[in-house]
Amino acid sequence: MVCSVCKRKFIRSIDLTEFYKNKQEFEDEISKVIDSLTEEQLSTKSDEIWNELLTKEALLLNPNNKPKKCVTDGCEALICSYCYIQKSKRLCSECLHP
Numbered sequence: 008m009v010c011s012v013c014k015r016k017f018i019r020s021i022d023l024t025e026f027y028k029n030k031q032e033f034e035d036e037i038s039k040v041i042d043s044l045t046e047e048q049l050s051t052k053s054d055e056i057w058n059e060l061l062t063k064e065a066l067l068l069n070p071n072n073k074p075k076k077c078v079t080d081g082c083e084a085l086i087c088s089y090c091y092i093q094k095s096k097r098l099c100s101e102c103l104h105p
Contacts, residue, residue, distance in 0.1 A: 009085070011101065013062065017087065021070060022070055026069055026070060037063075041056065082099060
């Protein structure tokens with residue numbers, strides 16, 4: 008399963024243990040990136056890092072939740088919550104650019 012807007016793969020979890028493990032993995036990854044940057048680099052890349060964190064978190068699916076769908080009638084395209092709110096105005100890339 009991939010987001011129809013950003014084309015990134017959803018991170019599915021079988022149970023809450025796996026969900027929290029996956030969440031910890033990407034938080035560790037972001038922490039490593041932040042720790043490797045100087046204060047100057049961090050100030051110039053903070054928006055980029057923040058967007059990456061929000062995007063990855065939006066792709067991480069809780070085992071009890073399903074991804075959001077495009078709001079166009081008859082379209083079943085899946086959209087991550089970040090793209091659903093921010094980028095696409097709730098329409099998949101197919102419906103935005105027919």
